[in-house]
Amino acid sequence: MAPPFGNDRHTPGPTRRSLLAGVAALGALGAAGCSRVAAASSKEGGDLLDRLKAAGVVRLGIAGEIPFGYIDKNGDLTGEAPELAKVIFKRLGVDKVQPVPTEFGSLIPGLNSQQFDVVAAGMYVNPERCQQVIFADPDYQMLDAFIVRKGNPKGLHNYKDIVEKKAKFATGTGYAEIQYAVDAGYKQSDILIVPDQVAGLNAVEAGRVDVFAGTALTVREVVKKSGRTESTTPFAPLVKGKPHVDGGAFAFRPTETGLRDAFNVELRKLKKSGELFRILRPFGFTKDEMTDLTAKELCGG
Numbered sequence: 018m019a020p021p022f023g024n025d026r027h028t029p030g031p032t033r034r035s036l037l038a039g040v041a042a043l044g045a046l047g048a049a050g051c052s053r054v055a056a057a058s059s060k061e062g063g064d065l066l067d068r069l070k071a072a073g074v075v076r077l078g079i080a081g082e083i084p085f086g087y088i089d090k091n092g093d094l095t096g097e098a099p100e101l102a103k104v105i106f107k108r109l110g111v112d113k114v115q116p117v118p119t120e121f122g123s124l125i126p127g128l129n130s131q132q133f134d135v136v137a138a139g140m141y142v143n144p145e146r147c148q149q150v151i152f153a154d155p156d157y158q159m160l161d162a163f164i165v166r167k168g169n170p171k172g173l174h175n176y177k178d179i180v181e182k183k184a185k186f187a188t189g190t191g192y193a194e195i196q197y198a199v200d201a202g203y204k205q206s207d208i209l210i211v212p213d214q215v216a217g218l219n220a221v222e223a224g225r226v227d228v229f230a231g232t233a234l235t236v237r238e239v240v241k242k243s244g245r246t247e248s249t250t251p252f253a254p255l256v257k258g259k260p261h262v263d264g265g266a267f268a269f270r271p272t273e274t275g276l277r278d279a280f281n282v283e284l285r286k287l288k289k290s291g292e293l294f295r296i297l298r299p300f301g302f303t304k305d306e307m308t309d310l311t312a313k314e315l316c317g318g
Contacts, residue, residue: 088116218243
């Protein structure tokens with residue numbers, strides 16, 4: 018997760034994959050979200066939660082990716098992270114959430130320059146990002162999966178298979194899957210880089226590649242639209258020779274530990290009651306993607 022290969026939830030960088038749905042609406046909302054929030058307090062732990070309660074609204078940095086955080090065809094904010102934010106912030110005394118759309122690579126800079134209050138984009142927690150922001154504990158965990166042609170004719174189930182069978186391999190701009198494939202021995206210059214999982218699906222269908230790698234959830238959802246491809250069984254990529262599971266979480270400015278801690282308290286209650294799964298399930302998440310991982314673990318601490 019730490020390697021500098023761009024930016025989806027996995028790794029930071031200049032751009033971010035987006036699905037087509039919601040992109041136009043994101044542009045329309047961009048101007049509304051460009052004003053900055055009030056300057057951070059010098060108070061220990063920060064006073065942002067108090068200020069959000071007083072204002073009655075929290076600004077969420079989102080990046081227009083289904084199912085993590087996006088504007089739907091009706092112009093409404095939705096996705097697993099915004100829907101979870103609505104519940105938790107209401108419990109914290111903040112009744113309204115407001116989207117601030119941006120590219121994924123701009124989320125951390127935008128957060129730290131106070132263009133919005135919190136990142137709500139399903140961002141993966143990794144040591145590099147933990148040097149720039151603080152994370153709540155993950156609200157989900159995620160494995161990788163492949164898009165392959167029906168029947169998986171080359172028998173591709175992990176990155177080692179791709180290398181050994183000399184398969185034509187594609188993944189998305191900035192995806193951590195680039196590094197996972199390189200670590201398995203695939204030559205980086207031979208990887209076909211496409212904008213997102215929709216383009217990856219098209220590449221497999223057209224026979225330009227044998228396999229496209231992405232997160233298990235996005236792969237699982239995109240192949241539902243195809244009669245010629247399927248998704249493989251989710252698996253954990255190897256990082257430094259060990260199986261690795263990613264986790265996505267909300268991000269906060271480093272000074273705002275008070276808000277982060279209050280958020281974590283409510284998140285743990287939702288996990289314990291099972292309500293977290295009920296919030297995430299409509300977006301394609303399964304019980305296998307619920308997690309007890311902590312930000313400390315994923316930050317390397």
